[in-house]
Amino acid sequence: MPHSPIPSRTAIAGHPIHPMLIHFPVAALMALVATDFAYIATADEFWARASLWLAGVGALGGWGAGLIGLIDLVSVKQIRRLITAWSHALVAVMALSIVTLNWLLRYQDMLAWVSPWGVTLSVVTALLIALAGILGGQLVYEHGVGVDTDA
Template sequence: MKSKATLLGHPIHPMLIVFPLGLLPVASIFDIIYLSTHNGHWADVSYWLIAAGIIGALIAAVFGFVDWLGIPDGTRAKSIGLIHGVANFIVALLFIVSWFMRRPDPAAPSLLAIVLGWIGIVIAISELAFRPPGDRTTQRLDARVVRGQPC
């Protein structure tokens, strides 16, 4: 399978996943620091990291969905892509709910808002951890740079 959405021959989806992959876990770490220090600055920064992570996740999801539509039906790659998409939809939904719960006072989120984020992190890690080793890379499924395209 070759990625349907590319930029200069490179798949767009893998370029974009780094944003939620970095922003959302850091937000959850900042929530732990907030709980430990009771310094609202950490929670406030977490609020904005979650907002940016959600935006990044939604944009990445569009390109991931385009790629998934290009995978032939009935293949292992299609099944893996479906599980990946559903799991990450749930993760994004948990963070969206957490973000809305924080809106009234971003510097003092409820414990439930923080826990929802951590549940999202656990789901994201589980989705990756429980895949068979050969399924952890897109190259194994032949979703890589289109040959002959500029790097």
């Protein structure tokens, strides 16, 4: 049974803002795993510094995108009624909380926290981000959230 589209309250010319903002944080958080392993393999400080920046970009950008998504979650009744929407938000908040801790630990001492805790937190974050992405895809493709068929 097809669903009618659920428009986003935070959109520009019918284009929802939340999906526009998540690409850079997601890419940063996935790349964070690679730079952590690169530092472990090479002991080159460049990779630890890259990890610090990627964690920061992922955390700050993710929280910004999350705030925009939160507006839709709490202000659009059709979205608020979807268990998938709440699951997506919960998993994303868990991932962002972990990466924020990861970033703050690295900010104190960029080299000391990479192994074993930094890379562990990075991998857990990447897995949670992947799950949040699957749930976000279900919101769009199965429930029509943020889809504007009139434009």
